[in-house]
Amino acid sequence: MTLTAHIPTANASRYLQQLCKHWSHKFETEFDPQSGIIAFPMGPIRMAAQGDALVVTIDPTPDADVAAFKKVVADHLDRFAFREAPLTFDWK
Template identity: 65%
Template sequence: MSNTQSTAIVPTDNASRYLQQLCKHWGHKFEVTFDPAQGRIAFPMGPIEMRAGDMALTVTLHPNPDTDVARMQQVVADHLNRFAHREGELVFAWQ
């Protein structure tokens, strides 16, 4: 079982807004630290780290060894797409 991180650079002009929204959203359930430029969510499947740039949001997942990585990617993408409904579907090219 590998514990490989998974990263997506998501093109958007609203990276800081989405980072903060996701952290506030999950802050009711999980330990969260964030500011306008970066955030970390202590997600049960493994921590999530985000960095907001001017033209993209970088999302890095650090899945636990037994985590379904594809499911974790989908949960994060679904939540961010909910916040981005006015912008349209965000593109997640996980690597």
């Protein structure tokens, strides 16, 4: 199951890079200003800065707690986006 959220923000690139840098000390990450991936144990997170939105895709492992996975991602992004938090996550 792959879940994707389109998160409206003018700061997509900044949040993408902050999230990748934040988790780079614990997990393998790759990122540039437009895209990033974080190798979480419960599945990878992929991000893309697209105009006025951050697109976040998670690919949970079969045994992952999907609700907790989505919450971890949302909580961390909201922390970085404190000036415009809470961000809107439309997981599909």
